[in-house]
Amino acid sequence: MTSESVPITQSPDPNDMDDDVLNVVGLKKYFPVTRGFIRRHTSMVRAVDGLTFSIKSGETLGIVGESGCGKTTASRCIVRSLEPTEGQIWFRTAAGDVVDLAKLSQSQMRPFRRDIQFIFQDPYTSLNPRMTIFEIIAEPLVVNNVGNRREQEDRVSSLLRRVGLAPEYMKRYPHAFSGGQRQRIGIARALALNPRLIVADEPVSALDVSVQAQVLNLMADLQSDLGIAYVFVAHDLRVVRHICHRVVVMYVGRVAEIGNPDDLFRAPKHPYTEALISSLPAIEPSKRKRGTMSLSGEVPNPANPPSGCFFHPRCPYAVEKCRVEAPEVREIEPGRFTSCHRTEELELVGSDD
């Protein structure tokens, strides 16, 4: 273990970190665009461009937005499978130390990897078809030299039971399982080392509704029993509203709005959030939305974003200021952040559904 050599530092305001597991400050991830044979760097894709948020232990933080908004890139930076370009990722260990993960080398990162696990979207490609369920779930234990073979088997069978599968399944291969069962196997593997934070990238979007409900319930149960915090990346706003305690709405790499899901839904404070809510399909035919659509156009290319507020070309409320001046993220109520110049003047419409 290299934990001695890890630079343990305090976050800017340690009081703010009291029950925060993770505190992300000004996270940026730029990808260079290369052109031609000598691979000149011609421009930057600003996939994540200044993201700040925090997660308390036992809390679920949702990250939503259209594809290309940077939500997956952000989630991968947190687990350091992508190197952040700039910014800090303060992580609070079980012992109470606060570490900036963004500053660690990959080898310094190793001891923290057990605390931060990942659940993938596609349960069909995320499990190695040549490994048995035992090998898949026990792999983190083996890699980290946790227990002998017997102990590992005990651990795997208790994990399987924990996620609602029979321990006898551990000798089978992934092909024998349905999508929902595979997702449970992925969750069991993520739980193997008792993580404090699980980053889940669209964990239920490939599942049928009835199975989706089972997996969401399982995740909620694990959270209340084990106090795990989740970063839940999703595009389905109703799922996010159901499972998350707080939601970050992202647009082209930046924060549009942060708030608790009920507030966001009932009274959005950013026109983009309003547009996302108005695009949701009706929950019954009498509330059909046809003809009421306000949002046109597409997400701009993050390599060449518009001036000012990135949302202004699609925003029905845009004024001159929005075209010129990039808005800052402001806290308008405790815990409620928005990056719209005109929040105070606008009466945005949410949804009661």
Next chain:
Amino acid sequence: MPKTSKVEDKTNKSDKHPERQVLEIRDLHTQFSTHDGVVKAVDGVSFDVIEGKTVGIVGESGCGKSVLARSVLQLIEHPGQIVGGKVLYRDYAEGEEAASQNDILALPSGGSEIRSIRGGHISMIFQEPMSSFSPVHTIGNQMVEALRLHKPISKVEANEQAVDWLHRVGMPNPSERIRAYPHELSGGQLQRAMIALALSTNPSVLIADEPTTGLDVTTQAQILELLGSLQEEQGMAMMFITHDLGVIAEIADDVLVMYLGRVVEEASVTQLFQSPQHPYTKALFTSMPGTGEIEDNRLPTIKGSVPEPHSRPAGCFFHPRCDSFMSGTCDIAEPELLAVNGQQKASCFLYSEGE
């Protein structure tokens, strides 16, 4: 959540003429021979597709909804086989009297008749728009080819019509974009191009197989809006396959709910959402987040998972997962799809007992 209160019905469209069936699907059976046994993917499905209306087909993966859609156009490949049933197509283009009924399934596969129906009279769009386009030809060339295959027009005319269609589906810069290759378009634009390609031949039926699955909600809303308004202009019928009840609420007039190859419930969209009858339909509604009351932050779920399609349970296929399971009835006899509430039909013994 289905509400019992009467609400204004926005789904009624003004009827120009009495309902005319474009497609009558009767007792359709499609099966696949696999190593594990015969999978009856579509097992005796009957319904009508009405001019100017949308029939939504909803169900979870493996329920047979996509196989049903493909069977209508004889698009079933080995080891699949359409083993029974009729798909009766009536072409009203030549006037009401001239409309003769053709059984699409009786047409020789690969023959000229079936090919003039596919893409001409009945078009299909898919979840993955790349599957509708060849990657090595421009959007324009492919649209021109399709148009000229089904209409006796010159290349110049076909090109004009293609630009016009791209414009109608909301493609920015259609006269430029027509020269683009599929990979140069974004997902939403490609979806629009696919819709333009499918509708440019003025089909009387559009079969849409999960056309908005995998799209962002904003793009999905745009595509649903587009399909709805094109349907109003063209008067085409739509068969809309989806797993998403929200999409059904937005676009369907009538709905079939499928489970393991069979229709378990058939109703108008208003009836289905106000008072679903089959326990499976009810459970689908309650397991959707945001539709009902939730205790302890837990969503109501359907126990177990969809059984393997080659070993469907005896009796009612849903009985092992059903909360209203009646021992001695549901596990022995197969329920029939019967009227339970006016036009609404369900295949469940809860309703056949009293009658």
